Amino acid sequence: MSTSGPPQFRYTQTPSKVLHLRNLPWECIEEELIELCKPFGKIVNTKSNVGANRNQAFVEFADLNQAINMVTYYASSSEPAQVRGKTVYIQYSNRHEIVNNKGPGDVPGNVLLVTIEGVEAGDVSIDVIHLVFSAFGFVHKIATFEKAAGFQALIQFSDSETASSAREALDARSIPRYLLPDHVGSCHLRISFSAHTDLNIKFQSHRSRDYTNPYLPVNPTAIEGFVQPAVGPDGKKKEPESNVLLASIENMQYAVTVDVLNTVFSAFGTVQKIAIFEKNGGTQALIQYPDITTAAVAKDALEGHCIYDGGYCKLHLSYSRHTDLNVKAYSDKSRDYTRL
Known part of the structure; x- marks a missing residue:
């Protein structure tokens, strides 16, 4: 069995008589599911066209051992499970029966x-x-x-x-x-x-x-540090300033750690908190300063700056809606220097 692509099986899952099938052809029909699964036992229920791409399904066997037999067979087979020539990924479902009646x-x-x-x-x-x-x-x-x-x-x-x-x-x-x-x-x-x-x-x-109406009134008794949108002399909306910067990091050929970010951003003032996270396949970070002035200086100086020579780990900065990050004091992805 090829080692490329997503794994077909999750060995750590608790066996269930309901199997979860992924990567099915578009709008796979019940007959195709039954044809794939019936060599291993009696099929009592199916649920197809599941998920945003309608390429997943659930199949329920009459007996738990029948489902185990199917998973075991394809786990040890050199030929993957296929429907219409597409490799199908199989795992135990966390549900124990299929309920087709949709609730609200x-x-x-x-x-x-x-x-x-x-x-x-x-x-x-x-x-x-x-x-x-x-x-x-x-x-x-x-x-x-x-x-x-x-x-x-x-x-x-x-x-x-x-x-x-x-x-x-x-x-x-x-x-x-x-x-x-x-x-x-x-x-x-x-x-x-x-x-x-x-x-x-x-x-x-x-x-x-x-988030569709930035001019909606702010309830002053129910929000702390929320920044209202500002309008410049030309009448165009300005980016609301904040003491927290959002950094998007592109061309990441080298690791960017909390300590690396602290070294870069603390050159412009005291960094209070940092949080690193993944979003849309890229790495981003939130960096909190004590005040907006310090954040603005850092933003102007570091926009487009490459952390490493050769154009690697380039920073793109904007102001965050956050004003006080709620992060773990010390971890691989976050740091609260006010509590160290």
Whole structure:
């Protein structure tokens, strides 16, 4: 079996009589799934055309051993499982049966209902939520609140396809530890679709944001350090200044660590906090200074600067909406120098 491409099997998963099949041909039909799986046992249910690209499916066997036989066979076979000539990747599902009747939370829409388990209100800021979900597309609006189920958020995307991609990637996953306070052991995202289509956000605050309307009034009692958009003499909107810089790093031929960034940015003033993260396949970082003036000096001096000779690790800088990063005091991806 070839070692290139994604792995076909996840050995660490708990066996299930439901198998998850990926990389299927576009709109693979039930008959094709049954044809692939029936040599290993009786198929009692299928669910096809799953995922944003409609190229995944679930197959449920009558007996657990039948599913194990199929996984075991292809794990040891030199010939991969195929449908219409495409290699199909197989793993055990985390579900134990297929339920085809869609509840309200399973009907795709452009607004996601996210329950953040293991945290209290205030542990996860709206900026962190925006950072996590905007990796999948433009986030229009966010509203957070507390319910009996716990701390929740409504997140509005442009369309159901973008929302589906975010849900598929993040459901049952965790927010990166370096974005969470030290006292939070772990937090998991439980995501379903909301019946809402257009959230009604009345104020920009620490509980709600409308990223499509920068001129929406700010609730001064419910937000700390939020920067309103400014207008220059020419009447054009200026980039709101902030004490936190967002650095995008291109042409990364060498590692860029927290210590490297601290060395570069501390030349212009005291660096309080740093967080490094991956977004859209690239490396980015947030660098916090004590004030806007210091951040502005660093931004002007370092825009387009290459950390290493030869044009490597080039910095592109903008102001962040963040004003006070909530990062782990000491880790590979973050540093809080105010607590060291």
